[in-house]
Amino acid sequence: MRARGLPHTAQYVVMLLLAAFFLFPLLYMVASSFKQDGVVLSDADSIAAFLPIPFVGVENFVDAIERASVVQSFFNSMVISGSIVGLGLVVNSLLGYALARLRFRGRTLLVAFVIALIIIPFEALAVPLLFLSARLGWLDTYHVQILPFVANPLFIYLFYTFFLNVPVEIEEAARIDGAGPLRTFVSVVAPLAKPAYATVAILGFLFSWGQFLWPVMVTRGIDVRPLALGIGTFKTTQPVQWGDIMAYAALMTIPLVIVFLLFQRYFVQGVASSGVKG
């Protein structure tokens, strides 16, 4: 549909204003991260807020890395998010494929089961999971932050609806050539499902990289804590070094921006062709 109600220039003005609204906090964050700590607050009430002056180079980044042991928590976040996304892509797509394509007893029931699980919010499970994890001696480990998030009913459902829309003929051709269900999946169907994999990878990375509630509950030391929690260490030590905090926030955001820009094309396609839009 075209927004025919608006003349072109008016539409551009509206779009630019909205772009400013969505972008200004990020510009502010980046500008402040290159700025002397003391002036971040005092400059905040004017256009100077967006100018990295006095420019201190990467000093804030160096400070942030030293104070919040960024290297360690960055590594932790990579291990945790990487495992959740990597393992998740495999197990969720396999179940999604089985539900969409293979005939077996109990399939319809399983589909209903998966859909029902989507509405159970993780937060409602956090307390008993914390209790179980404490009993199993899993606190302060990587796996306590990984395993609960690998199998994800929403992602299974996304794969399921995506595979439903893949034309059956493509698989039949492979089958006639003598390929079993698993071979068919690996060599024919999965490569077709790139947009679905990209969508789930981006969503999974977004969810896990920003995780806050669960790590707060199950970790104490910095040994296995992810990046997102490190931001708290700055607010407790006075005086608050705002430049360092903004540098830390920027460091935390950059990996996500890279992942998104790399997969953006597939992502939009994936949302369009999967069940997300209904």
Add this chain to the structure above:
Amino acid sequence: MTQRTDVSGRAEAVTTFRTWRSAEARTAWLLSTPALIGLTAFIVVPFLLALVLSFTNQRLISPLPTRFIGIENYLSTLADAGFWQGLINNVWFVAIVVPLQSALALFLAILVNSRIRGRVAFRTVYFMPVVTVMAAAAVTWTLLLNPNGLVNAFLDVITFGTFTPDWLGSTTWALPAVMAVSIWQGTGFQMIILLAALQDVPEELYEAAELDGAGSWQKFLNVTLPGIRNGLIFVVTVTTILAFRLFDQVWIMPQVPGGPLDSTRTMMLHLVETGFGAQAIGRASAVAVIFFVLVLALTLVQRRFIREEGGAA
């Protein structure tokens, strides 16, 4: 297959078919098992455990044995002012954020769906906040919302100094500030979903409506809205559920989590403080069960209101 297959041939065909079918079933279970183990261990079991624990006096670490205490946890939760304050704030949050955010997302989707130069760049910009970690966004906004911060500097100019509240330090304005940040961060995602829905509406429908002499607004009401119905339902449902899960922002942004004076307390914050802070696992489980029942009820009510046709979640 020919009509005149001999009997033994047919039997053979049936057997091969059977083994093929059972091989398929075996593969299906093989493929399903890893995910099913995960779903069972980390969703079904904890969920049932929450139900059980909510009737006990279980604590995270305690020398005392666990006892069955009936509905005492539920009674004490319902008698707790903090719980109600959290629930009320959640309801306010849903009532304001869900319609506003969905409408803004639809508006953005329509804007970037028009054939205008640079639409992909605009789409990327509108989506950028989604790619920002909430913790980073919340801290940045805390600075922006400082009484002498950028937001107030801007408001000072456009309202001639009449409206410059101490956002996060005020019991009136702290929750609206949290709402604004949530809308800023979440809208881009809904936009992408609605954009995908918009692109599925057949162009012919617009042309037909045009022939009938429909104006832009009529086309929007009679073609666009019905066409993206399922997308809208998904957006509204998901935004509602996410709104009930509000936690990160109210933990990070105010001076004290949920402050000032509980004005940004949410159910999730209450749950974390009970289960983690006070280590009262039994009582926190009761909060979790109440929370689940509320979300379930809301989802069902919404489904009923907007009786959907497709099989969307």
